C-alpha cells in the first residue's frame with residue numbers, strides 16, 4: 025500500500041558495502057607480503073606473542089619477505105570444529121592430539137601428520153602437576169598425599185575438561201604402577217581421590233579461580249606450565265609447585281593444515297614456522313614459558329626448572345585416547361561408576 | 366459538480382458486504398447513508414474515499430471515472446469517526462497537513478498556509494486554539510478540527526463517518542447545525558454515514574437507507590417518511606404501514 | 610507504609626544490590642585495583658582498542674538494518690493481512706527462543722565454507738564466517754526481534770486511522786511514514802533500537818562461535834574480556850569490561866536523554 029524508503033536504508037546500505045570492503049578478501053596478496061594464521065589453544069597467547077616476532081625476524085632474514093602471523097586462541101576442540109567449518113588456518117598448535125586427529129580424519133591435515141615433525145609432531149610437552157599453598161603446609165609430595173583425609177583437592181571435571189582428563193589418567197596410571205597393574209586397586213585409589221575433590225569446575229580456568237580466589241582446597245592439579253603461569257600472576261611465595269613422581273605426558277601437537285595452506289600457497293612458510301618451534305631459539309622461548317622441550321642444550325640450561333618425573337603415555341597405559349575415552353569418560357564408563365559411589 | 370456511484374459491489378472473505386449500490390450526489394447536496402450497524406455504510410464510504418477497492422462498479426465525478434484514482438488524488442475531505450487527528454501535531458499543523466504534503470509546485474507558501482489555517486480556525490470558531498495538541502481539546506473541539514482539516518484541501522466532496530457518535534447529546538445537537546451551516550457556507554457536497562435517523566433528518570437533503578449491503582430507498586426525508594418503499598424501511602423508521 | 614510494603618521494598622533493594630550494584634562494583638574495583646595508569650594502559654592495548662572498535666562497528670552496522678527491518682516487519686504485520694503473517698510473527702520470535710550458541714552453530718553449518726550457502730560463495734572467494742560479516746550476521750540474528758517487538762504493539766493500538774486520514778489528504782507513503790507513523794512509534798523504536806544495540810554489543814555466545822577468535826581482527830569486546838581473563842590478565846579483562854559497561858551506560862543515558870527531549874514521542878493520546 026505505501027511506498028517506504030526510510031533514510032536509514034541508505035545508511036545501512038553504505039555500511040554494508042563498507043563491511044564488505046573490510047571483510048572481502050583483498051586481491052591476491054603481493055608475493056612478498058605473506059600472512060598466515062596460527063590457530064591455537066586458549067592459554068597460549070603470551071607464548072606465541074613471543075614466538076611470532078622471533079620467527080618473523082628469521083623469515084625476513086632468510087627470504088627478505090614481509091610476514092604477518094595472525095593468532096587465534098580458543099579451546100582446541102572448538103578450534104578444530106571452526107577449521108572444519110572454514111576458519112582459514114594455515115597451521116595448528118593444539119594441546120590435544122585428538123583435536124588434530126579430527127582434522128586429519130576430515131582430510132584437512134595429512135594422514136601421517138605425527139611423522140611430519142619430530143617427537144610425534146609435539147615440539148614441547150607438559151604434565152599434570154600440583155600447585156599447593158605457599159610453604160606447602162600439608163606437606164604434599166606425591167599422589168598418595170592427595171587421598172589423605174585432611175587434604176582437599178581442586179581440578180576440573182574430567183567429563184567436561186581435557187585438563188581434568190589428564191589429571192584423572194595420571195592418578196590412575198600412578199595407582200596402576202603402585203599396585204603392579206591391578207585395575208581394581210587403581211579404581212579404588214581414584215575413587216578416594218575423587219572423594220577428596222572440594223569443587224568440580226567445568227574448566228581449568230574455573231578450577232584456578234576456585235583455588236586462588238575463593239581459597240578452596242589444599243591442592244590445585246593442572247598442567248605444570250599452567251602452575252608456573254598462575255604463580256607468576258600471583259604474589260611471590262603465595263603458592264608452590266609440586267611435581268609428583270609419575271605423571272602423564274601431555275603433548276602439544278602441531279600440524280600444517282594442508283587443505284588451506286595449499287590453496288593459499290603458504291605451505292612452505294607454515295612448515296618453516298613449525299620447524300622453528302624445534303629450533304634452539306624456539307625451544308628456548310617454549311622453555312621460558314615453563315614447557316618441557318627436547319633440544320638437549322635447552323634442556324640442560326633449564327634442568328633446574330624441571331624436576332625429574334617419570335612420564336607415561338596415554339597410548340602405552342590406556343591404549344590411546346579413543347580407548348581411554350570409551351573406557352573411562354563415556355557415559356556409563358569407569359568415571360561415571362566412581363562418581364556414583 | 367455531480368458525483369455518481371454506480372453498481373458498486375464488495376465482498377470480504379466470501380461475505381457480500383455491498384451489492385450493486387448506486388447513488389448520486391448533486392452539487393452542494395447533503396446526502397446521508399442511514400442504516401443499522403453492519404449494513405455496509407462505512408465500507409461504501411471507504412470505497413468512495415479510495416481507502417478500499419471495490420470488486421465491481423464505477424465512481425464518477427463530473428463525468429470523470431475515478432474508480433481507480435488513488436485516494437490522495439481524489440481530493441475528498443474525510444472526517445473519521447475517531448477523528449484520526451495527528452496526535453503529535455498542533456491543531457494548526459493538523460489543519461495545514463493537506464497543504465504541506467502537496468507537490469512543491471502546487472504547495473502554497475508558508476504564509477499562505479498560515480493564512481488559510483487562520484481562516485479555517487475562524488470558520489470552525491476556535492481561532493485561539495491553533496497551538497494546542499489534540500489531547501488538550503474537548504470532543505467537540507476535536508471534531509471541528511477534523512472538519513477544518515478536511516476542508517483545508519478544498520475538497521470536491523466531504524465524507525463524514527458517524528462524526529457525532531463520540532459526543533454527548535448536548536454537544537451533538539449544536540455541532541449538527543454548525544456542520545450543516547459550514548457545509549452550506551463552503552458549498553461543498555457531502556455524504557454522511559449515520560445509524561441515527563434524527564441526525565439524517567436534521568442534516569440531509571436526501572437519505573439512502575441501507576440494509577445488508579443494498580440501498581433499500583434513496584429519497585428525501587419527507588418521501589421516506591411519507592412513502593417507505595419497503596417494509597424494512599418502514600420498520601427501521603418506525604412507521605406502522607397498516608396504520609397509514 | 611505497612612510492614613509488608615517495607616519488606617517488599619527491602620527485598621527489591623537487596624536484590625538490586627546483589628544482582629546489579631555488586632557486580633558493577635566488582636568490575637570497577639578490579640579494573641582500577643592497580644591504579645588509573647594500569648587501567649589506561651590496559652585499554653590502549655592495540656588488541657583491546659581493536660575489540661572496542663569492532664564492537665562499536667558491529668553495533669553501528671546492525672542498528673540501521675534492525676531499524677528498517679523491524680519497522681517494515683511490524684508495519685506489515687500490524688497493517689496487512691497476508692498469507693504467512695502468523696508464520697512471520699512466530700518466526701521473528703525464534704531468536705529469543707534459540708540459544709545463541711546453537712544459533713551460531715546453525716550459521717556455521719549454512720554459511721560456513723562447506724555449507725550449502727557458504728560453499729558456492731567460498732568458491733567465488735567470498736568468505737562469510739570467521740570475519741566481520743559473520744559477526745554482523747549472527748548479531749543481526751540475535752537482535753532482530755527487539756525493534757519489531759517494541760514497535761508492533763504501538764502500531765496495533767494507534768495510528769491506522771491517522772495513516773488513512775493522511776492518505777485522503779494526499780500524503781504519499783514516505784510522507785505518511787515520516788509525519789504520521791514515525792512520530793507515533795518513535796519512542797518504541799528508540800527503546801527497541803537501544804535494547805538491540807545493547808544486546809549486539811554484549812553478545813557473547815553466538816559471536817564466539819563464528820568469530821574464529823583471531824586476535825586483533827575478529828575479537829569483539831566480550832570475547833576479548835573472556836580471553837584476557839583466561840590469560841590471568843585480570844586488570845586487562847576488567848578494564849575491557851569497564852568499556853562494555855560504559856557503552857551500556859551510554860546507551861541507557863541516550864535513551865533517557867531522548868525521552869527528556871521528546872516527551873511527546875511517547876504516551877500522549
Ligand SMILES: Nc1ncnc2c1ncn2[C@@H]1O[C@H](COP(=O)(O)OP(=O)(O)O)[C@@H](O)[C@H]1O
Pocket residue numbers: 377378382400401402403404405406407408409
Ligand atoms: N476489512 C474488513 N474485512 C472483513 N470484513 C469486513 C471488513 N470491513 C467490514 N467488514 C464487514 O462488512 C460488513 C459491513 O461493515 P461496515 O461497512 O463497517 O458496516 P457499517 O458501517 O454499516 O456498520 C460487516 O459485516 C463487517 O464485519
Ligand SMILES: [Mg+2]
Pocket residue numbers: 406407408
Ligand atoms: Mg460504520
